[in-house]
Amino acid sequence: MRRSLKLYFTLISVQIRSQMEYRVSFFMDLLSTMLLNGSYFLALALILERFGNIAGWTLGDMAFIAGLSEMGFSIMDMLFSGFDPDSFSQNVRLGKFDQMLLRPVNISLQVFSSKFLIRRLGRFLEGAIIFGVGMGLAGIHWTLAKVLYLPIVLISIVAGMGALFVMGGTLIFWTVQPVEVVNIVTYGGNELMSYPMNIYPRWIQNVFTYLIPLVFLNYLPALYFLDKPGVLHFAPVFSFAAPFAAALMLFLAFRFWSFGLRHYQSTGT
Amino acid sequence: MIEVTHLSKEFRLADRQPTFAGSFRQLFKPRYRELKAVDDISFALEKGEFVGYLGPNGAGKSTTIKMLTGLLVPTSGTMIVDGMIPWKQRTKYVAGIGAVFGQRSSLWWDLPVSDSLEVLQSLYNVPAARFRSNLEEFRKLLELDEFIHAPVRSLSLGQRMRAELCAALLHDPKILFLDEPTIGLDVVAKERIRRFVQHINRERETTVILTTHDLSDIERLCKRVIILDHGHILYDGMLQALIDRFEGEHLIRLTYSSREGGGIFDGLRLAQDDGIQAVYAFDHRNLSVPEALSRLQQQITIVDFELIRPSVEETIRHIYEEKLLLTPPDKA
Amino acid sequence: MRYLMQLIKNSFRMQFTYRTALFAGLLTNLFFGVLRAAVLIALYAGKSSVNGMSIEEAVTYVALSQGLIAFLSIFGYYDVMRSVYSGDIAGDLIRPAGLFFTWMGRDVGRSVVNLIMRGILLMVIFGFFFDLVLPTSGLQWLWVLISMILSWGISFCWRFLVNLFGFWTPDAVGIGRMMFAVSQLFCGFILPLRLLPVWFSRLAEFTPFPSMMNSTVEIFLGTMQGFQVLQAILIQMLWLAILYALCQLTLALGIRRLVIQGG
DSSP: OHHHHHHHHHHHHHHHHHHHHSHHHHHHHHHHHHHHHHHHHHHHHHHHHHHOOBTTBOHHHHHHHHHHHHHHHHHHHHHHGGGOHHHHHHHHHTTHHHHHHTSSSOHHHHHHTTOOOGGGHHHHHHHHHHHHHHHHHHTOOOOHHHHHHHHHHHHHHHHHHHHHHHHHHHHHHHHSSOOTHHHIIIIIHHHHHTSOGGGSOHHHHHIIIIISOGGGTTHHHHHHHTTOOOOTTOOGGGGGOHHHHHHHHHHHHHHHHHHHHHHHHHHOO | OEEEEEEEEEEEEEOOOOSHHHHHHHHHSOOEEEEEEEEEEEEEEOTTOEEEEEOOTTSSHHHHHHHHTTSSOOSEEEEEETTBOTTTTHHHHHTTEEEEESSSOOSOTTSBHHHHHHHHHHHHTOOHHHHHHHHHHHHHHHTOTTTTTSBGGGOOHHHHHHHHHHHHHTTOOSEEEEESTTTTOOHHHHHHHHHHHHHHHHHHOOEEEEEOSOHHHHHHHOSEEEEEETTEEEEEEEHHHHHHHHOOOEEEEEEEEEEOSOOOBTTBEEEEEOSSEEEEEEOTTTSOHHHHHHHHHTTEEEEEEEEEOOOHHHHHHHHHHHTOOOSSOOOO | OHHHHHHHHHHHHHHHHTHHHHHHHHHHHHHHHHHHHHHHHHHHTTOSEETTEEHHHHHHHHHHHHHHHHHHTTTOOOHHHHHHHHTTHHHHHTSTTHHHHHHHHHHHHHHHHHIIIIIIHHHHHHHHHSOOOOOOSHHHHHHHHHHHHHHHHHHHHHHHHHHGGGGTOTTHHHHHHHHHHHHHHHTTSSSOGGGSOHHHHHHHTTSSSGGGTHHHHHHHHTOSOTHHHHHHHHHHHHHHHHHHHHHHHHHHHHHHTOOOOOO
């Protein structure tokens, strides 16, 4: 286990080093990511200023949920980038994946460490700022339980969305070309989770409850943190389902991944 | 060391439809075609052998190599390498093999070569002392010092191949797979690489499997060749025996001052004649060179002559084209 | 001239090979469109108009902004600088049409096909599910068309200009990302400039970006009337001319400075 971690850090430090070589790009990217993603939220803030609230959620509430989602997504993006359909597809097509199979290291670990973009840190910072604003404005009644549960929710978001990346990447074993639709679920899912779920038409809510259980990762826990009454048809206890939903998604994702690997080994490219 | 028995690999390929209507139909009722890439091949390699693995494109070479490197699972048959089944124990197995692919790189593009090698040391868990002694030896033999601190992206092809070879051998693999290692290199670079690989094979008893279209590589390095075509083994045996048996016609190029007579010679075929030089072909197994020359001199006043033997390349092409299937493997 | 025509024809033909990507792109745009429309509808919460914009106009705006992404390559375009880095640019320099028009020709097919497949088609599908505001007169449609062509011209000049950084630094991709983030911000993609604070839209007017998208959207929605439309179009033309001049100037400087990087 320790060796795996050591190898992981060795492999990503390689990338960090070569990314840092392009110093100008790095800082520009950091800035532009923060600027861009931050501006989406800024726009929302300006709008909320005019509208007052969205489905009963104030700016503070929105900042809380959006910030949480952004932080989770950006961490996930840094960790699971290797499975991102675009880069994984490239690895397979260019033979880099085969090269990985030639090394005496667990293949999943190699894919994890195959792409690490340090510039995504910008998005995390932006998310953290928004989250900070949210915490300040939303007037949350903090309890010990809430403080303990918060990091769990964050990890659940990372794990749950990461599972989606893994599944998207696994599809590459069959399609070779990246399946664009996966981006809808991941990037789209992130944006979706940044708003209270109850504003969406019923069918979208259902899709993201029963098919891709994003509702458990961010929205329902938020109800708990913000002391909001339960909506939809979920009992309050479901606010604590985040880690279970994430664990389930991750489990299914890696089963699918193993299946894909076996398929790849029996059919090649 | 390597034992391959009745190995076969079939692929089921979806029939790619070029038209829009066709691709629509393919979605609902997909049609497949079977491709037998490797068809019941068997061979065995001893430790320390240096084998050339040849065949025209599409013969099944890369498929076999993929199976030998644990990348692909065969449809039927068995393959035991160093007591292991490659795809079944992948991580354990690949720790003992090394590979250099002409088209792919095992180094990190933006990093200096030395850094890449250090990462590989980590990945392969090479003990520090062993890593250092290997590196020292390879640095000397491959003359890596001139570029070992340069990023891989700035290297010339020849330099990169040397770095790749070093990288592939740092962990003391028992088997080395080489795929087109000298492609695109100039003569000097080729020779350097050949000498190095030969040294490794002799000194460390590393089993080497060389896949290449460059038959001069084969000529220089391999005593044994396995020729594949359409998934079958055409030939498995000593290169010399192959040449002896299938070598084509030898040629004599004459520079002459005058000639008389009909120009017909027993056992000799006129290939070219431009008035100053003439080329005659003959089968060297039936006719010795002195005998051929004396026959020619009966009608031609020879000023100078040159004996041209067919290259290994032509011999092999001859085999591919004639589809000469050999049943008993010739082992001299 | 014939060369340009050939280029344009080729660029159209190439789009056919990207048909799956086009379809996937359409789905993506639809998804985000529906998402943002839902947010807006929730925001309006039954109010018929906010700050001079009705809910139908807001939803139409969302559809338009999604539909125009591909047409205007809002998220960025790096083809030219990539060609500089790979050295392929050398081939382009000896073409009969000059670098600027060569690349423009290549972009035409892509833009138009994307406009149809991810722009018009998206609007049509959106129209099935939401109430949209459409131009009411033939004249208005004409203005929209003119404005769109100008938008595309401005967008191309801007993208080309940004790509020219590739002549000066091996690291232009990062600069590009930054530049495209700025243009995204000021062109009215995130929100109609009308809904943003006045100081912001005033600031934006110093840039060509509102002319890149916002003007077209406002003409389409009819929030600009009569003289305002004419004014917007004239401003677009002005910016197009400025950017075109900047492109040619910078290009000349860049070619002189050309350092071809290989491998």
